[in-house]
Amino acid sequence: MDDPVSLSALQHFVFCPRQCALIHVEGVWADNSQTARGHQTHERAHGGGTEVRDGVRTLRALPLVSRQHGLAGVADVVELLPDGSPRPVEYKSGKAKPRLADEVQLCAQALCLEEMFGADIPEGFIYHVASRGRREVAFTLELRGAVLDARDGVRALLRGGVLPAPAADDRCRLCSLYDECEPFAPRDFPAGYDPFSTRMDGGS
Amino acid sequence: MRTLLNTLYVQTQGSYLRLENDNVRVDVEGARVAMLPLHHLDGVVVFGNVLISPYLIQRLGREHKPVTWLTESGRFTARTETPMSGNVLLRVAQHAASGDPARTLAVARYIAAGKLQNQKAALLRSARDAAEADQPILREAARDVNGQIGCLPLAGTVDEVRGIEGTAARAYFGAFSHTLRVNRDFFWLGERTRRPARDPINAVLNYAYTLLAGDCAGACQQVGLDPQVGFLHALRPGRASLALDLMEELRAVIADRAVITLINRSQLTPRDFILHAGGSVTISEDGRRTLIKHLQERKQETVKHSLTGRDTPLGLIAHVQARLLAQHLRGDRPHYPPYLHR
Numbered sequence: 001m002d003d004p005v006s007l008s009a010l011q012h013f014v015f016c017p018r019q020c021a022l023i024h025v026e027g028v029w030a031d032n033s034q035t036a037r038g039h040q041t042h043e044r045a046h047g048g049g050t051e052v053r054d055g056v057r058t059l060r061a062l063p064l065v066s067r068q069h070g071l072a073g074v075a076d077v078v079e080l081l082p083d084g085s086p087r088p089v090e091y092k093s094g095k096a097k098p099r100l101a102d103e104v105q106l107c108a109q110a111l112c113l114e115e116m117f118g119a120d121i122p123e124g125f126i127y128h129v130a131s132r133g134r135r136e137v138a139f140t141l142e143l144r145g146a147v148l149d150a151r152d153g154v155r156a157l158l159r160g161g162v163l164p165a166p167a168a169d170d171r172c173r174l175c176s177l178y179d180e181c182e183p184f185a186p187r188d189f190p191a192g193y194d195p196f197s198t199r200m201d202g203g204s
Numbered sequence: 205m206r207t208l209l210n211t212l213y214v215q216t217q218g219s220y221l222r223l224e225n226d227n228v229r230v231d232v233e234g235a236r237v238a239m240l241p242l243h244h245l246d247g248v249v250v251f252g253n254v255l256i257s258p259y260l261i262q263r264l265g266r267e268h269k270p271v272t273w274l275t276e277s278g279r280f281t282a283r284t285e286t287p288m289s290g291n292v293l294l295r296v297a298q299h300a301a302s303g304d305p306a307r308t309l310a311v312a313r314y315i316a317a318g319k320l321q322n323q324k325a326a327l328l329r330s331a332r333d334a335a336e337a338d339q340p341i342l343r344e345a346a347r348d349v350n351g352q353i354g355c356l357p358l359a360g361t362v363d364e365v366r367g368i369e370g371t372a373a374r375a376y377f378g379a380f381s382h383t384l385r386v387n388r389d390f391f392w393l394g395e396r397t398r399r400p401a402r403d404p405i406n407a408v409l410n411y412a413y414t415l416l417a418g419d420c421a422g423a424c425q426q427v428g429l430d431p432q433v434g435f436l437h438a439l440r441p442g443r444a445s446l447a448l449d450l451m452e453e454l455r456a457v458i459a460d461r462a463v464i465t466l467i468n469r470s471q472l473t474p475r476d477f478i479l480h481a482g483g484s485v486t487i488s489e490d491g492r493r494t495l496i497k498h499l500q501e502r503k504q505e506t507v508k509h510s511l512t513g514r515d516t517p518l519g520l521i522a523h524v525q526a527r528l529l530a531q532h533l534r535g536d537r538p539h540y541p542p543y544l545h546r
Contacts, residue, residue, distance in 0.1 A: 026530070027291045027428055160293045162535045180527065185512055188538050193511055195317035195542050198354045200328070200346070 004065060005158075007073030007112075010150045011105035015171065017164040022177050055082040064112035070151060075109045077127075086113045088124040089134070094144045100146065100173075102126055106141050110145045113188070210244055211419075213496050215251035215489065232294040242317055245269060247422060252276030259491035270425060272418055280444075281427070282417060286535060289429030297533045298446075301435050304361075311435040311449075311532070311540045312341065312362045316369045317353060318453035318542025323376045324349045325545055326456040330464065338382040345379035348372070365436065376456075380405065383464045390474045400484035404477045405463065407485040412459035413451065416522075420454070421447035423522040427530045450525055457545045458518065462498050471498070510544040 008026065012020035051058050051061040065072045077089040087091075088109040092102055103126070110121040127134045137143075157164075166172070166183035212228060214221060220231045228245065230238040248264060249272045250256065256271060256511070264271055265286045273282040324346050331342035352372040358530040359365045375394070380393050393405040401407035421444045424431040434445025436452065466472040476491030503519025516524060525543050532540040 025293060026210050026534075042337075092334070124420070160296075163531075182512060187536065189541060193544070195314050195321065195540065195544065196353060197321070198350050199348060 004070050004072035005151045005154045007105055007108050009154045010108050011101045013150045013154050014099055014104045014169045015101040018166055019175055019177055021163050025157055064109055064117045066112040066114055069111050071108050071112055085119045086117050089127055091127050093129050103137050104150055106137055107143045110139050152156050212245050212248045214254050217253045220255045221260055223260040223263055268424055271384045294428045294530055294534055295430050298430055300435055301533050308377045308435050309362055312365045313356050313434045314540045314542045315449050315452050316365050317356050320349050320353045320372050321454055321546045322456045341379050341382045345375045350376035385468050386470055402483055404485050408463050411487050412462055416451050416459050417447050420450040423526040427526045429526055429530055450522055453543045466498055511541045
């Protein structure tokens with residue numbers, strides 16, 4: 001059986017397959033101001049232990065696994081409703097990302113929780129730290145399918161295929177791996193770059 | 205964003221390094237001589253009898269900051285392997301390429317081209333600063349190196365590439381002492397001699413190359429390449445062939461330039477060398493310290509990278525090149541682009 005796919009890899013994959021391959025296959029990591037804020041956000045979400053308020057128990061940094069779907073990771077926050085049914089809450093420091101990356105990550109948490117708690121989970125929440133807003137995400141069949149597609153995509157990457165091509169679009173501005181990826185740099189030699197040049201003026 | 209951090213070099217014999225909060229504390233004879241925040245360091249290099257506490261070794265390992273042990277005279281003995289060392293898929297691709305004569309030849313030719321371009325540029329640059337009598341000799345050598353660049357595309361085997369490189373090296377080092385403006389009766393260079401060096405220039409060049417090779421091996425390790433599997437350098441047990449390959453493009457730019465500058469500024473003088481009976485020469489501890497300090501400062505200087513066009517600290521070029529080579533080996537780039545210094 002394949003190793004479980006990590007929930008963070010799913011999120012990276014949906015955002016950009018190349019970013020996912022750089023981090024999880026090539027072992028590249030780089031921090032920028034956004035990832036640094038993300039670490040702080042998660043540290044805050046993971047601190048504090050368990051608390052009960054209005055009959056809702058809040059679990060933090062809960063290890064998750066789904067044998068059925070081959071997923072594993074850690075949930076920032078899981079709320080247990082008075083009837084014991086879990087709802088995942090993912091903390092995000094930034095704004096909502098394009099391409100449902102955070103929604104897929106959240107839904108993957110729900111798939112794990114459904115298996116671990118034997119419950120049906122119709123929805124979860126994404127909490128945006130900056131706006132202090134919580135938005136509901138419904139776990140539709142379509143979103144559940146997207147989780148499994150992303151899982152298969154991550155597995156294909158880990159099996160060692162070629163690095164996917166750069167996205168080279170709006171996403172790249174948000175990406176901490178811009179320097180390692182070089183999405184807009186030419187893949188082949190650009191004009192004026194000639195290692196075999198025999199010019200004698202110091203240029204090449 | 206990878207930033208250039210400092211490498212901590214410790215060559216005072218008997219010093220002790222340990223972790224104190226998030227700092228490296230350096231003690232000599234029981235007294236604190238330095239306190240360096242860990243997040244300013246990208247690695248630690250120690251020479252000879254220097255102790256490091258297990259907690260510090262482990263912390264550096266967890267943060268993927270290698271510890272390198274050299275002998276007191278600067279020969280490599282060991283480097284820590286960290287959890288991020290080595291990407292197995294990249295290594296498999298590297299080994300496959302190294303077993304494919306056509307791919308090996310292509311990479312070797314580009315590495316040699318980078319080396320020769322940078323030797324040519326260094327000679328032309330020295331010619332601009334040289335005394336009038338030396339200028340024609342340096343230009344002539346640059347033309348000879350350039351002639352060998354013209355031969356590279358025709359080379360059909362890696363052995364031919366090595367031959368071309370050797371011919372260029374003879375022209376380059378034949379003119380090397382003409383780049384010097386002071387102490388020329390003392391600083392002379394016969395042929396390249398390694399162990400032992402037979403003249404002061406070889407002694408200091410060998411030392412500079414050892415430090416640079418360590419940086420290049422570290423760069424291979426950081427991007428997950430196997431430092432021992434090279435393309436231009438023959439595979440030989442115990443030799444970091446790929447680190448030596450990566451170093452080729454940087455020898456003239458970093459090491460040779462440092463030696464020329466330090467001698468011309470009289471920061472390295474005959475007093476920094478020990479002439480042994482029998483004709484071998486070594487560089488003194490003070491001389492080594494001068495060289496290390498200069499190289500550390502030089503690594504902070506930014507250059508515009510010839511391929512990416514980005515301002516990059518000179519000390520990160522080895523890392524960038526290792527990354528570009530990894531991209532080529534994993535099929536992300538059709539060719540390996542060598543670093544061409546302007």
